[in-house]
Amino acid sequence: MKSKLNFFQKVIFAFNIFFAACLLIAYILPFVPPKFSAFLSILNLGLPVFMLINLGFALYWILRLKLHFIVSMLLVLGGYSYVNKIFIFKDKSKEQVKSSLKVMSYNVRLFNEYDWIDIDNVGQKISDFIAEESPDVVAFQDYKRTDGLDMNAFPYSFEKFKTKSSKIGIAIYSKYRILNKGSIDFPNTHNNAIYADILIHNDTLRIYAAHLESLKVIPDVKQLQKENHQKLISRVGKSFMKQQEQARMLAENFEDTDLPKIVCIDMNNTPFSYVANQLLSHNLEDAFIESGQGLGKTFDFDFLPLRIDAILNEKSIENIDFKNYDIRLSDHYPIMASFKLSD
Known part of the structure; x- marks a missing residue:
């Protein structure tokens, strides 16, 4: 994999860093009272969108054989526990009970x-x-x-x-x-x-x-x-x-x-x-x-x-x-x- 970027890719990576920062903040906000910063709390609503955007950036860098995919990929993988709160990937067996x-x-x-x-x-x-x-x-x-x-x-x-x-x-x-x-x-x-x-x-x-x-x-x-x-x-x-x-x-x-x-x-x-x-x-x-x-x-x-x-x-x-x-x-x-x- 190569690490050197051309001008266009540097612009893309700048946006990548911005949305990576948004996702990181969204991960932290569930532990921060809204009264501390009501404005920042709004970012929490966009957490699933930020995850998808970062996944898109990670795939972009992988297709171009750039190590820059690591930033977004690590953030997306680190947020699995959040994904599990909106989507359950596997079927769960249901217990049969009388009452x-x-x-x-x-x-x-x-x-x-x-x-x-x-x-x-x-x-x-x-x-x-x-x-x-x-x-x-x-x-x-x-x-x-x-x-x-x-x-x-x-x-x-x-x-x-x-x-x-x-x-x-x-x-x-x-x-x-x-x-x-x-x-x-x-x-x-x-x-x-x-x-x-x-x-x-x-x-x-x-x-x-x-x-x-x-x-x-x-x-x-x-x-x-x-x-x-x-x-x-x-x-x-x-x-x-x-x-x-x-x-x-x-x-x-x-x-x-x-x-x-x-x-x-x-x-x-x-x-x-x-x-x-x-x-x-x-x-x-x-x-x-x-x-x-x-x-x-x-x-x-x-x-x-x-x-x-x-x-x-x-x-x-x-x-x-x-x-x-x-x-x-x-x-x-x-x-x-x-x-x-x-x-």
């Missing part, structure tokens, strides 16, 4: 209240989907009461709206009895988190439905290009800082109970973000990483599939299956995790 608990999480975007998709009776179609998949517990984010929603199979429920006049809320529906319930009540936002202590046979679990601060970004690159970039960066940065505080409040509630926990959450952030690390540090694991397969997409950002919804469970609860669905009835896709119940 399991199936928990679904779904941001339903107000059941198409504002006709963002050209589909009628979205509430009824979501009801039919849930009936077909037959979860034992369903957690809804971006929830509202709607005539089309039929949840009669779930005799127990807990709805929470931030104000009496607010349409936007969050809800938990359960086939098992709810013994206790409560709300975290995030300040200065419509977003919120609730929990329900559910009696399952002789055990009690705490199930959370959580919705962290939205980034308030239209998932269309052309539309984003029309926005004032400074205002966009400022808005996203403020949302990250709110998410940090909301995750802290949620984690504090974790410490207030000894009950095993399952957290159904729309993070509005990536699984390799600071807030994800903050929550997982409380003896939780990511059900998708444990039992998922393939691409963990839960949201489409134009051409970029994102996994911003997750089901986290206490490590003492055995996760045996995880499903991603490709049903287009919201701007999010539903997910469901299955857990082994004691005999």
Whole structure:
């Protein structure tokens, strides 16, 4: 291999170093609170893109027999643990059990209240989907009461709206009895988190439905290009800082109970973000990483599939299956995790 570069290749390598630096920063950011630098935190959203760009640079230098491929290749290989949070490369064997608990999480975007998709009776179609998949517990984010929603199979429920006049809320529906319930009540936002202590046979679990601060970004690159970039960066940065505080409040509630926990959450952030690390540090694991397969997409950002919804469970609860669905009835896709119940 040769190391000498011509002028054009020097320009290419300069861009290579820039994107290598971006990827390195993105690797570090999950350990840096957004309040330290909201601007830098935005780079974390681009981590998968930076990895692909660096992989492209590495292949470019390999094809030209240049040792310069080492920079990007080492960075890409060093980020395998991040890739595993959005894509599971191998099929995982599913344990066959007699008794399991199936928990679904779904941001339903107000059941198409504002006709963002050209589909009628979205509430009824979501009801039919849930009936077909037959979860034992369903957690809804971006929830509202709607005539089309039929949840009669779930005799127990807990709805929470931030104000009496607010349409936007969050809800938990359960086939098992709810013994206790409560709300975290995030300040200065419509977003919120609730929990329900559910009696399952002789055990009690705490199930959370959580919705962290939205980034308030239209998932269309052309539309984003029309926005004032400074205002966009400022808005996203403020949302990250709110998410940090909301995750802290949620984690504090974790410490207030000894009950095993399952957290159904729309993070509005990536699984390799600071807030994800903050929550997982409380003896939780990511059900998708444990039992998922393939691409963990839960949201489409134009051409970029994102996994911003997750089901986290206490490590003492055995996760045996995880499903991603490709049903287009919201701007999010539903997910469901299955857990082994004691005999």
